[in-house]
Amino acid sequence: MTADRKHIVERVQTGVRMEKRLLKVLKALAEYHDLTLGDLLEGIVLHAFDGKCPFSQPNLQRIKELKKFYGLDLDSRASHRLVEAGAVHSLKKERTGE
Numbered sequence: 046m047t048a049d050r051k052h053i054v055e056r057v058q059t060g061v062r063m064e065k066r067l068l069k070v071l072k073a074l075a076e077y078h079d080l081t082l083g084d085l086l087e088g089i090v091l092h093a094f095d096g097k098c099p100f101s102q103p104n105l106q107r108i109k110e111l112k113k114f115y116g117l118d119l120d121s122r123a124s125h126r127l128v129e130a131g132a133v134h135s136l137k138k139e140r141t142g143e
Contacts, residue, residue, distance in 0.1 A: 066117040073111050
């Protein structure tokens, strides 16, 4: 398969919920590369599915700067541990038996 081969796809609109600062970093990175957010996410996922890092060293540096700018202090260790702000109150009630 040649690198310039085009692939016809069918795209669908989705309503995904995502951590606010993470989304800001992704949008800024997409803008930096003159891509849509969807195109950026597709590229990230396709690389991840192949077990490859989707970003070069300069891009990783840009992401580090964007994370700092937007106050994003999360990394891969936070994966599957994110809790909605409103759910924190419910969890506290659950623990205290209120």
